[in-house]
Amino acid sequence: MLLSTYQMPVLPGLDTPRDVYFALTDPAPLAGMAYPSWSPLWDNLYQAGLRHIVCLTADAFPYDPAPLRPLLATRLEDLLGQHRPKDPAAEGPKVLRAAAAVARAIAGGQGVVVHCAGGTGRTGTVLGCSLRLLGYPATEVVHWLDQLNHERGMGGWPEAAWQASVVEGIADGAAIRRPTRGGS
Template identity: 45%
Template structure:
């Protein structure tokens, strides 16, 4: 069941949902967040049931006790444009999505980040939710609501991102 954005669980040392937002709690936690800072409370995140990290934007520090299981950047689409190489980008989204699904099937909580925790993170989380059986329009609406509650302009950053989520996995 999707965690209602207004009822995001708290992680000690982080503002939720501004810096860290829950997507799923049961049976395994799944969350998104912005680019972590040097003094990020990794232990608090771990204590909430998260063991793995997917990075969609380069990060220069160690997330221990979490394990970084995927570190492949996606193209930042904050400009609203489509990616320069859509086929490559879809392949990278598919790779991140598979990694997350494997973590969830192994009962290992996972957190996903990019720079702001909005566009790229939302796209990958949206594709994961589609793989878990959630309907495309519901996922797009959910992601938009999360971002508005976080004080952002909503989701997606680029129409291309919502089209991918709506059509997933048939892209």
């Protein structure tokens, strides 16, 4: 089940859901956040079960997130105020590569936090695709992202229709298998 803002962990020094928000806590925490321009409280994120970080604003990490481990850095195009990326054929595979890395980590029991600049469009797209790969229905994921970002004061989700189309375009059954309780 995707978490409501009332079910999300509250971390010391961070505003939930504005600074950081959680989609899942089981099988591992999956979180999104804005670019860490606030004094990064990496230890607080680690204590919440997050082990890896994905940066969507650069092709290399511009900071040291220790004790979190870098999982992937890839510059995705900011689509705020646009309809689609300048090169959708190049952007789509980058989104899906990030989402697959996140979904594999979550399925393996390793928590992940994903960020872009505002934590809404690019982050939501990668989180949404990751959730689809973990078996969540497209309608539930898109609704959750929209409601979450309204509650964050971000005006909803998606920022561009293309973002929702990427999430919705992941075929049902394309899931990376989530472990079930009991380890099977």
